[in-house]
Amino acid sequence: MSFLQLSKVSKSYEGPAGGQSILVFQDANLELEPGQSAAIVGPSGSGKSTLLNIIGALDKPTSGIVQVDGQNIPELQDKAAAAFRNLTVGFIFQIHHLLPQCTVLENVLVPTQAGHTKKEHVGVINQRARSLLGDVGLSQRVQHRPGELSGGERQRVSVARALINQPKILLADEPTGALDQENSSNLVDILLKLQKEKNLTLIVVTHSMPIAEKMDQVYRLENGTMQKL
Amino acid sequence: MLLRCNIAHFWRRNLGVILGSALCTMVLAGALLVGDSVRESLHRIAEQRIGQVDSLLFTEDRFFREALATQLEEKLDATAAPIFILRGSVSNPDADEETGQIARVPNIQVLGIDERFFQLAPRDSAASLPLEDGRVYVNQRLAKRLAIDNGATLNIRLEEPALFSRDAPLSGTSDKVARISRQKVSKILGPEEFGNFALHGSQIPPYTIYIPIQSLRDGIETEGQKANLLLIGKSAQTEFSTNMANDVLEEVWALEDGGIEYLKVNDGRDWSLRSGSIFINHVLEKGFRKVAPATNAGVMTYLVNAFEANGRTAPYSFATAFQPGAAPELPNNLADDEILVNQWLAEDLGLKPGSELSLKYFITQGRRELKESTATFKVRAILPMPKKFSKGQESDWTPAFPGLSDEENCRDWEPGFAIDENKIREKDEDYWDDYRGTPKAYINLSAGQKMWSNRWGQTTGIRIPVHKIAKDDLDNTIKEYVTASDAGLHFKDLRGKALESAKGSIDLGEYISYFSFFIILASLALTGMLFVFSIEQRNQQAGVLLAIGYTEGKVRRLFLIEGIVLAIAGGIVGCILSLVYAKGILWGLTNVWKDATGAMQFDFTTNFVAISMGFAIGIFMAAIALWLASHKQLRKEPRELLNAGDQLEIRTKGRPTGKLSHFLSIALFVGGLLYITFTGGSGSGAASANFFLSGFLFLLAALFFFNGRLARIAYHQGDTPDLNVLGFRNTARRRGRSLVTIGVLASGVFMVVAVSSFHVTGERDWEKKTSGTGGFAIVAKSAIPIYNDLNTKQGREEFGLDEKILAKTNIVPFRVREGDDASCLNLNKATEPTILGINPSELAGRFKFAGTKHDWSLLDADKNVPDILPGIADQNTVTYALQQKLGGLIDYKDENGRPFQIRIAGVIQGSLLQGRVLIAEKYFIEKFPSQAGYRYFLADTKSEEIETVAAHLSNILHDQGMEAHPAWKRLGEFLAVQNSYLSIFQALGGLGLLLGTAGLGIVVARNLMERRHELGLLEAIGYSLQSIRKMAIVEHRWLMLWGLAAGTGTALIAVWPAILSRQGGFPASELGVLLLGLAASSLFWIWLATILSLKNSAIPDLRKE
């Protein structure tokens, strides 16, 4: 069995007040091993984010199995799901959602304070955060506020933040959606580099075929079905 | 066009603006309405008190003919009602104490009336109340107090009034208490039926019993159709005035009305002009002498306890001092040390011309203490005896001394002191039978006046030859030189005074506006903040408008006008709410804070002017708040507005250090401190503008401090970003918002804390001489004056007071000139407050003066300007009831209607002497010589005996209507009033707090709503909803703590002077409890707002872009 395996995952939303339920997708299958990367493409509204959120325990499928490391994710209770998100998964969203009141370094540290990790020595996690910021090319900006960074830089901070708890899976939902071409490819390069280095399972949702083609596998989600290209 | 769309579309978002301006208008207009209603109600009460009376003539112990009323009525074309008004007490012999009936009410007003009284009642229909013999009416207050109904039977006790001052020597016995028994109550009079009739202004009517005037006169054994109070009103003349009444009075008064008498003496050769008060006062004497300027002769007859010569004694005789011309048989050139004696005395003592003769006589000092003095004369000649008197005849020389002249026997004499009957011999009785009060000796008038003149006068008769004035002319001739006013007859303008005092000393509306100050500020701050919220939500719209070429000014105007239109809508809502709000406060004043108002019922008046004023001011202030808020908001670049992240405020270029804020904070703080040091700040109480100004400065200082602090927090770094750190840092994200929250909370806390530290209690420290009780244990009041010194054995025996119970008791008596109650128990303005006359040395070291160098000896100071007397009064009385300051002058009229003034020479603090003005007894008796005896008392006693002694005094002196209470209790009643006011203000502060917490709640909700993405992310990366809530609570808990700290800190500084002078010391535990309560309730609201705004996971918000 694969490290990350989706079998026959379906999702539909309840229709408006007793109406017909709205099917987003049906019988989606996906298999990934550590160190593998995948892209999900498809028109907007096709359910890409929904699928990613199901993998990341932010959402539950209507039916089907989502297994990570042998664990069925939809069955996780709230607390376990939170711990899963915190420790096993790293999220990168289209909007960075950095906390404006915190410095870059502090923003990276935020996931360490969610209470799922063992109390690590401040020096240790600080060191790890600094080295991650170095990895994303921001070692000079650790004391800056998000407000003082460019869009690309902010998104790189969120990459560092996604990795601070040493997750096994990295989920990126249109991470370059708000970035220009140059910043986009820069970010994707960083993502892929770190994925290889840390042997992560990476799933990227994107509209850009050039970006998608940099991944090991590409899936297309359209009209409720997912196809491996 | 745009404006209309905007309002139509966004009004819901601007609900905050509507609410804020509604609140502001409500509070303002409400306060004004309360003020108006209180004034109107006092006006109504004043009208009920005086009915349709315009002027009154009140002669107290002097009586005039009832016929005067008829004469005035005709000449003035008005209604005039003659009344006998006396103080007394009433008892209910059938009282069933188990059903709550009370056996006795001391200190009531007894009105002897006829039907004319009711013609002047507030309501015309009351005019036909028939009052039969043996029936009485009582007013509602008395009925309620006694818990009686129609048909109850009451006994009345009164002092028999005396023309001749009971303080004077030879004034007869002092304890003449009359009883009118078994009077059946046939009606209970309501306010419209004149049930609230009173001479002095207060919202609380006196206890009153109404009895047919003739029954009253019979009860007190007064002869003739007399009265001592005349009311005039309902004049048909349009330009009726008190002066007109006085002019007519001048025409129609008779000598009899002024207590002026005359009779023929010296076998019809001379007139002797006399006074019903025995001694002729200075004004009358002057007038009498003018009747025959060159040929008048003064006479002074006095009781001599003993003539002594050659070891022999003749007891209890009269002697006369005369001026040349008083009688033909007397020589014109008597020297001051010479005396003429009659045959009888010469024989009795063996006197010959040239013999020495000494006279023993009493003079009175203060409290009816008699001092025997002796003077020695040389006999110049011996006079023959007159013919023996026939029955009913009296000596030409001797006026009718009460208790003497009408007695059959010497032994029955009651001259006002104990007669030693053993000294009276058979021949003395014979002399009394044969010659009555014929003087046994004569001296020169100046020699006599040296011994016997007193404050009531220095003659007992003025003689003028009959041939100068014919009998028919005598009345008119005397009236030429003696005016009605000289004779103590003058009308006072009752209506004018009543309406003036109804204007109210305490403008509750004004105070409520003061205390609403912070509420208004708070609601404005909230309005501004909510307006900013709505503008923020429309940043993009603003950006678009700017981008398509609208100028910034135009965009701002657009938003502003929109805001103002909504504010006006809110204002209209506020006006409607203000009616409810004002009604609520009035209800509170009657029911909750009743100590402050005597549970007075207020009429609610809807005053259009008040409402529109509240409306105008409310809208104006809201507009300013909106302007300030939008001003800042639109000073942004269009690009920024278009991008409109919620990050807008985190502009991070150029780190503010908060230095300027800290500087301003310190400057304002120092300013506030200087302000309270130089103005005395809040020392003068909660309701002072000083208090609010200094408080405002301190609060601003605190806000600047937090502004600086927040600016710094925004640049904190290097912490591990756990929930506490995140929450703490969040406070700095929206500095303006956080400051509004802190500020609004702080104002509420400021009010509540500051006011609660003004709360006072009377019980603590009452034993201290400098406390509000002056260290006195008991305070007592009597309805009927006490003439004797209750500290002497003799004085106590007189009433049967128990020497043992009173062994450790010392009583300080005060003379009382009844006037308006100027204490905080009276809502009316006191124009002529009650005067107390005291011996300043008896209060030495008592009470606490506002001026450090002041003490009671101030009262003894010479009048440096004639007719300006030094006076001392309580601070509250001076400030609120009199609206005066140290050095201010209060106008009075003396007993004869002549004006004088009392200058406030000293001010005492927080005392039970509230409501009165104190002057030295020596000046008191000069201005009010016939105001005899003492009616107010403060007493020292051992603290464990207070109740016993008070009960003893009340019981034994119950005929005198004595009411004695522990002093601290009485003080407590005054303090309860003060505390009641404070509670009103505290309630308003509480309203401010409510706003503060509402603001806090709104800010919590708003913050969390704005940050939902961010919270969603936190959740996505593994934070539980619970821990995110915790973070929100931490953040807002800081705001709350800072608000509490700012409010408490500034309040304590602002009231520090008051706390230092507070009797109970620093109220640490009360404040602690209060603050804990505040913290707990704020926390609750934070928690609730957090739970409600973060009910569900924020993860779905992550997808909303």
Ligand SMILES: Nc1ncnc2c1ncn2[C@@H]1O[C@H](COP(=O)(O)OP(=O)(O)O)[C@@H](O)[C@H]1O
């Ligand atoms: N809470 C919801 N209720 C109903 N429909 C939803 C909900 N969330 C998402 N959808 C629908 O699910 C579909 C997939 O959405 P999404 O996964 O965001 O698409 P994508 O990321 O591919 O653009 C959309 O049609 C959207 O309308």
Ligand SMILES: [Mg+2]
């Ligand atoms: Mg999507």
